Amino acid sequence: MRTPDATPLVGQHVRLQPVGEAHVADLLTAAQDDRIWAHTGPQPRSREDVLAWRDNPSGRHPYAVVVDGRALGSTSYGDVDLAVEGLEIGWTWYSPAVWQSRVNPECKLLLLGNAFEVLGAQRVTLKTDALNSRSRAAIEKLGAQHDGTLRHHKQRPDGSVRDSAYYSVLSAEWPAVRAALRARTDG
Numbered sequence: 246m247r248t249p250d251a252t253p254l255v256g257q258h259v260r261l262q263p264v265g266e267a268h269v270a271d272l273l274t275a276a277q278d279d280r281i282w283a284h285t286g287p288q289p290r291s292r293e294d295v296l297a298w299r300d301n302p303s304g305r306h307p308y309a310v311v312v313d314g315r316a317l318g319s320t321s322y323g324d325v326d327l328a329v330e331g332l333e334i335g336w337t338w339y340s341p342a343v344w345q346s347r348v349n350p351e352c353k354l355l356l357l358g359n360a361f362e363v364l365g366a367q368r369v370t371l372k373t374d375a376l377n378s379r380s381r382a383a384i385e386k387l388g389a390q391h392d393g394t395l396r397h398h399k400q401r402p403d404g405s406v407r408d409s410a411y412y413s414v415l416s417a418e419w420p421a422v423r424a425a426l427r428a429r430t431d432g
Contacts, residue, residue, distance in 0.1 A: 246330040254355040261308040268309035271316035275340040284377035286402035331368035354426040375408035388422040
């Protein structure tokens with residue numbers, strides 16, 4: 246397996262570009278709806294917050310989700326483990342303007358396709374707050390399998406402790422997942 250690089254990923258409706266200076270103002274504008282951050286956080290409130298999030302040294306590879314020339318959210322690769330040929334897709338958020346649209350399925354089609362077909366991943370993990378029913382439904386609709394829930398896993402921005410629901414797609418499952426995602430994004 247190879248490590249993700251800074252190659253843009255281009256679909257029919259979405260372009261995923263490594264987060265750059267040109268995306269900062271759009272991302273800050275897109276991030277201002279409090280509903281986005283109900284189960285994640287912290288919410289970026291300034292240009293400096295967006296830059297600090299982008300430059301997080303955790304080994305994350307963040308992309309700006311660009312639709313019609315504007316960055317309307319972000320998603321990332323992270324937790325790359327070359328020994329087991331796996332990585333995680335996550336840290337995803339979108340402006341509510343693109344919720345329930347083709348944006349999330351196409352982003353996942355691009356990211357999963359790159360992970361399995363270019364990088365050589367054997368497993369892709371997705372996780373979310375166990376209480377985030379909207380995110381869990383979206384992950385399940387992708388065709389990812391629920392692996393279990395890690396209890397008392399992380400602290401939320403409000404100080405409470407969350408359980409994390411883990412999902413995965415394996416390379417052998419990718420053809421069926423890809424076909425279903427293509428059916429949702431075509432048109």
